[in-house]
Amino acid sequence: MGQGATPPGRAPAPVPRRITLWPRGLVGRVMFVLLVAVALVFVGSSVFYEEAETYTIDDAQLEQVGERLVIDARVLAATPTSQRMVLAAMLSTGDLTVDWRTQTQQGMMKGEAPSLRKLHDRMAGPLTALQGDALNLSGTIAGTADVRGTLRLPDGSYMGFLAPDILQPHHMRRGLLSAAILAGAVLLAAGMLVRALSMPLRALADVADTVGSGRWVPLADKGPREVRYLAHAINKMQDRINRLITDRTEALAAVSHDLRTPLARLRLRAGFLDDPVVQREIEADVTEMEAMIAGVLAYLSGEKDPEPARPVNVASILATRVDDDADQGRNVTYDGPDQAQAVVRPLALKRVLGNLIDNAVNYGGNAHVSLHVTGQSLCIRVEDDGPGLPDAEIGRVTTPFYRVEGSRSRSTGGLGLGLAIVSREVARDGGQFRLFNRPQGGLCAEIVLPRNAVIRQGA
Template sequence: MTPRRVRRWLRWPDTVLGRTALVLVLALLLSVATAVMLFESQRQEALEAIGGRNAAERVGGLVAIAEQTDPDRRHGTLRRLDTPRFRVGWGTRPVVENDESFGLAAFVRDTLQTGLEGREIRVSSRPGPVGGPDTGMFGRGGRARDDDRPPQEAEPFPPPGEGPSFAPPGAESLRPPSLNRPHHMIGPALRISVRLDDGSWLNVLAPLDPGVSLWRPRFVAPLLLGLVLVTLAALVAVRKATLPFAVFAAAAERLGVDVGAPPLAVTGPREVRRAAHAFNVMQDRIVRFVQDRTQMLAAISHDLKTPITRLRLRAEFIEDDEQRAKMLADLAEMEQMIASTLAFARDDAASEPRQRLDLATMVQGMLEDLEDMGVACSYTGPDSLVIAARPVALKRAIANLLDNAVKYGGRAGVGLTTGGGEILLTIDDDGPGIPEDSMERVFAPFFRLETSRSRDTGGTGLGLAVARAAIRAHGGDITLANRPEGGLRATLSLPQA
């Protein structure tokens, strides 16, 4: 896997659903890991406590057996009780030199003192030397010492009467319970020393059973299954919780295309209901604003028609033919401006219903009309392309773009393509183009470039504004760009649905 792909996988999610789901999953994993760690810690403590209590009970029984057995027979008795998993020794010295007064050792000592009152008891849970012949145990860390020699060559214990002078009567029974066979202890162990009535020491090495490993299929499988189920439930809940965001986004896009779209349903949690209500109030205010603007312009247009008509009548009485023609041309331009302004304000594209139409056939028909007028035109694209659109508004937008190409570029080269989920209609001309800093300004209402759009060419400065408004009402857009070989290219994009 390449570093770029790794960075892409490790990138913070870009959606609310992804981020919320990631946080929930990470929090779930962290909480489960913490719970498992606490459970394992408590489990180990419980196992150690159980092991310590069992060891204390067994040591108590060994003390009773040792003191009730004659010293001559004590060695054989203890030897039979010595096992690889529970070492027993009897000697003149304790195996525990430094007693511990905390933790598990203190717990075991307190348990022993309950049944062995008055005796000296030493307990340690730390690893340390097991001792030699004077402790009755051999080796370190729970391993019997054999001096690296085979069992038959190991040094025998001194015979009775030849041992140390400080040995108690019956010193022959102080020899290790099993000198010639190795003992293996695995894991942590308790070292316990109890002073007997005759002054000798009973030494025990009791291993602490760590228990069966926690990470086994019987434990891990239900844990993983629970994690998967909880994660899936969390993802479903997060998806349901974030669904209103998608609904609001779709409503906002729909509002940008159709200001008269139906309002949002006020359902869901309280916060979602409040947001939906606020969105509906905003949409209602926008609708009222558009209606008020349209009514105002319609009133102005109606009021201006009367004086324009009077001026036209008066212009007919002017004797100078040239002045009369100029005045009538100005009045006609005023009427055209008023009509265009009113059409732009009404935004007819948003109210016209959508219909199934053949865009390729429409464009080719419009180009044939221009060719009949002697305009050079060309078309590249499919013979048929059926889409759902508002016919009048779409035809008006394309007509405005073609009109600009013919007026200011001398010809119209049209291309129609589809791909990437959208339809692209390009219109090329051979004109002077547009300065880069004016590419967006030309879409503003009543804006005209003085160098190329003079009063002699006509126009009100609303053609591109009306065209873009109509295309955006379809969910598309119009962009302009200068061609490298000269001229201007207008690109009309529509969603392919």
């Protein structure tokens, strides 16, 4: 029996389940986020209620001090002046200290500052003995916790008092700042949790956008339970799509390749015909079929193009192709710089340029190639002086196997794959391809390629 085998008659040990506070399902995680946000709001509200209660306690303490001042003033007023100093000391406590002063001892009394008027009113409340100028808080310093001042007695003498540590500074700006901090903390916590929830979904959307593009990366099996199920389903779907594309590509490539042999035999047998007219017609049909097969193979060969991108001189590629066509007697010209470095796939670029020039010459009679270079991109245009295309067909001519022969020329052949190859190869290099009719007549094919597309993509 192996070391890791389970003995006969004994059940395998159960796999321990991990208990975590973080829910496994998407609904549970959203509920957890809401619960945390509510808890933060509850804690913050409790702090605010405590602050409000403290503010209310301040008003109650001030009213209590005011009542004690009225009572002590009455006691002192009813006591002979010789005994008032002793009585004031007896009336003093830890939270309210009083003393008695004659009018001479009080001297010139300072006026109460306007900033203390609200505190004066809060302390006086409904007590008429403290209202008006009888109560003077000139000794209180604004912003401190102590309240000090004097209360004038009916005989003109004064009772001084000190109520320490009964004021707590409460300002509206402090309350607003606290509320803003609480709201920011709740939003930050909720945002971080929601972001953690949405990251698997964003990754899922990014990967799903590459389905069918040849740049598929299987989704990782992580995140909430629902996201994992969806990722597993998308991975299986992509596998099926890849198999379908591979089977279709291999089947079409095999059929196109195998047709070359009977076409070669047909061309050979046509050479033995006695009728030259029939011989030319058969050879023309064979040539057209070979061109169609070559187009299909060129299109299918780019489905999984292994060609790597590298820095090349795009201007040199354009000029070389234009010179070759001009040497063959075709009306092809080039206008642009001699140097234009970019990171592209050179063979794919040559195939794209060849298709565009062939279309321009076959359908428009000529081709004018131009190159414009900027710091971040380069723009290639292939223009002709032909009849152009109907506006309704411009968006459809890049569809594989779609032909618009009647709109431009009935004398040309083809399988409708040239512009489809151009559109696909330009998109693979991170560029943009568009067709439009020129105002002065003719068609313009424009390609805009980033000069460092592959570097930015991390390839």
